[in-house]
Amino acid sequence: MKKSLQLFGIVLFISGIILFGLMHLAIALYIPHLEEWSDPPGKLAVVLNEIIGWIPYVLSILFMLLGGAMLIFDLWKSKHKKQESKKS
Template sequence: MNKSLKLFGYVLFISGIILFGLMHLAIALYIPNLSGWSPPGKLATILNEIIGWVPYTLSIILFIIGVLIIIYDLWQIRQRESS
């Protein structure tokens, strides 16, 4: 179970990073087609226009959950070694 939890954390972490990178690639490819932008900023305007809020926030959530699982697993290993 411990190895599968650690593997699951690494998979979430890496998939979050890949999705985050792909979203930034999509944003960079869309910038030349941007005619104007509104006060929240260019990133928010582009995410609204390409309907990219869901994958963008999902990538951040996957990244954070993966990091938390990895940290929890490392904390468990350290607790077992110290006792």
């Protein structure tokens, strides 16, 4: 169970990083074709609206957060187990 949780956290975190990078690449490639944008939302929000990229962008952030949380939880759990075994 421990290894599968750790592996799933690593896969989620890395896939979030890759998706985040690909979304920024798509944004950078689309910005020269941007005709006009307004200051309050900014270029990023306008491009994400035009390429319909909000879902993968938010999903990449969620993947990174969930993967990182799983890894931190796994590290905390293993540290807690080591402390319990030292007390016994």
